[in-house]
Amino acid sequence: MIRSVVHGCGAYLPQRVVTNDELARKVDTSDEWIRQRTGIRQRHIAAEGEFTSHLALKASERALAHAGLKASDLDLIVLATATPDETFPATATRVQSALGMTNGAAFDIQAVCAGFVYGISIADSMLKNGLASTALVIGAETFSRILDWTDRATCVLFGDGAGAVVLKAEEGKGLPADRGVLANALHSDGRQHDILYVDGGPSSTRTTGLLRMEGKEVFKHAVVNMTAVVAEVLEKTGLGPGDLDWLVPHQANKRIIDGTGRKLGLSSDQVVVTVDKHANTSAASIPLALDTAVKDGRIKKGNLVLLEGIGGGLAWGASLIRW
Template sequence: MVRGVGHYLPERIVPNSWFEERIDTSDDWIRSRSGIERRHFAAEGETTSQMAIAAAKEALRDAGMGVDQVDTVIVATSTPDLTFPSCATMVQAGLGMTKGFAFDVQAVCAGFVFALANANALIVSGQSKCVLVIGAETFSRILDMEDRSTCVLFGDGAGALLIEAATGTGENTDRGILSSDLNSDGRYREMLYVDGGVSTTGTAGKLRMQGNPLFRQAVEKLAATADAALGKAGFTHTDVDWIVPHQANIRIIQGTAKKLDMSMDNVVVTVQDHGNTSAASIPLALYEGKKRGQIRENDVVVTEAIGGGLAWGAVVLRW
């Protein structure tokens, strides 16, 4: 079950007007196509692991638990500090955690959903008892600031959930992760990718995206994976209190809610303030949903995301 939630956003806020001064775009154009008004960019020298550590510490404080109670750290990221070691082991060291194990998950924007599913599997198998699941990204480092179709969309940040094993009945009345649905299809690679890597260019590369085709795939696949996860949990749409989607684009969020026959009143939206923070977007939205008083104990929450690969999936949990 969820014990705590934390977040971290870099101090630097970048409004849409910052881009107006540098490329051929406008605040109206960005808002109308994405819903984004501002985003956060990491400071020079600020790393993904540092942001992840800050979010993890807040999740521990929120839970009233110590790092000595954690046995596993999973970090979902596409922008690690180094090629290796994993960002998760850096978080483990930064927290002063000297037992257990840590590893990264790379499923781009769907990374946090994949990480949650892995955390649940580890707990159910008995391998882990208390898992820090973190999404953290510094996407500002891989943006082509001359590509107006992509550079305005992304931001940096980190969010964390502390998940702990608990005894339940095995029914969907239990609290915690109730089901997951994971998917990928490598045939769609060209829709969203980075044009660099260790074995190709030897560089980090820059993000490239085919916006319109990706939009069409996103709405269809997000609705389908949410439906599948709900079915596995024995729920229908009417049982859902909150959808907490990947915060990529307000039109994708609205389109998915419509396909699921859900009101936007039951959707946690943060894209206007954060932009697309990739694997960090869902935990950041969960943090905001709890902070706002939207998400409450025993609420049924559906998280769903799609990212490069393409990789997509959903998790149903009871808060």
Template sequence: MSLRAVVIGCGHYLPERVVENKEFEATLDTNDEWIRSRSGIERRHFAAEGETTSNMATSAATAALNDAGLAADDVDAIIVATSTPDLTFPSAATMVQAELGMTRGFAFDVQAVCAGFVYALSNANALIISGQAKRVLVIGAETFSRIMDWTDRSTCVLFGDGAGALLLEAQEGAGSPADRGILSTDLNSDGRYRDLLYVDGGVSTGTTGYLRMQGNQVFRHAVSKLAATATTAMERAGVSASEIDWIVPHQANIRIIQGTAKKLDLPMEQVVVTVQDHGNTSAASIPLALSVGRNRGQIKQGDLIVTEAIGGGLAWGAVVLRW
């Protein structure tokens, strides 16, 4: 027997404001066809004035708790994956803890940009299998609309806001790939590539800054690194690509998603795709896609899922789990 971190609840939150591609035509030299053909994105959600990352994270967490039929004080820990916290400190996770009315346990943020949720899942898994926590809320939440340079058509049309959450619980498994829960994780980073994707602000500049990206270079690294990390995670889990029911990738760009699926020799019919409706929501994109995929009836209990992401750092990784 071995402990597994099993998903017992999931939920998501999207801001009310939907921004269609055509909205950008008034201020940028771009159009709907240009954005769709290069990214697969048709629309995205932007947070309202005064709506913060922690607000959205709390809404997603509440949905996950309701899905599991549990209360905030049934949870031991909260991990929020985000690159856009409300404040420099304290962590968004402690704000979520307070908003949920959770008066016990501990909460912290994980920052690995678009790979943040994979990193957070890996941390939650480690807490659970080491016996440090029985139940962990893992949340991805971002307000990337607040770090966009609205004059840069190559970046500002790609990102959106939102939040998704999973509630993980320690359960006994047989120690085989047939177990429910997280079966394996694989994390990687290489700081030599920091200039490919970064925000030019922070404590050192005294400004919030804007997102800067060398899109072609990021694309070049993304497909090979995502396929490699997914393959490593599957090997560690003792499963093959032919056994996978769903790929739930980071939703950055439809061409990256298609390229990775092709390298893994899995058809697009087995890929959960939400990028057309959400844009790139960074650390929120995987839990958003998991929740939407479950609500669509795609993801069902017992399904074998591989999820992978790459973001600034560069940081990348994958998780294999049985739903």
């Protein structure tokens, strides 16, 4: 049986850091209000002229270096983003060109905050089916470009960044003890469109709009759906929450993260949290958190790691990986 084994990860954050106090000078909010409701203390914001492809490229270079591989080893790039450089072509092709990769395919996917999990699932399927042998999965966003900076309910929540992992197809025995992606589960519910969306697009308005969100409704769906999809992906392998070493959730809100962890019976020490430093970076949030925990030594070879996320659509999913 072919397994998609993680060989390296990398991340990149823009240099500029915006604190809650700085935002409080622009909109009616405060550091205390933001921290109590979200857990966020700061976020990184891309510089003028710094695009999603630039962030993605830097994270990709670091992931390849961590894996000990070159761009010429790749034959697949899957880039999850809701903030592409252009309507077309795919931002992934810009990364492909900048890396010097000339073999295989590169394309974007759009599942907003669940995008990285969707990307892992797609790359895993392609590796298992022999359509590629070495894949780069990226989550990259410049969400600061689609925020209404006068709306205190949303502008305080998001930041920019990028993260990436390198997957290689390797022979396994099909056992839960094997390294690699063990199982994936994906879902969407288009009926919930109006609780989280951007009000613009080339087909409807010919302009890029701004993010709109009903926070209470998103919170309600997030905890329920995240718990259910985690149970689903574990059931596929015959494993349970007690087998998990680490939960690496989408970093949207500390209360959502804590609620999901409690429902799974996990201790806070088993949940990777970076929302305080990065805010919600949409498709980039899971790989940013993952890279943090790998590089500081928490996630080790052989650990059972669960990735999960939910975003606009609504779209949500989970991936179970033996590191």
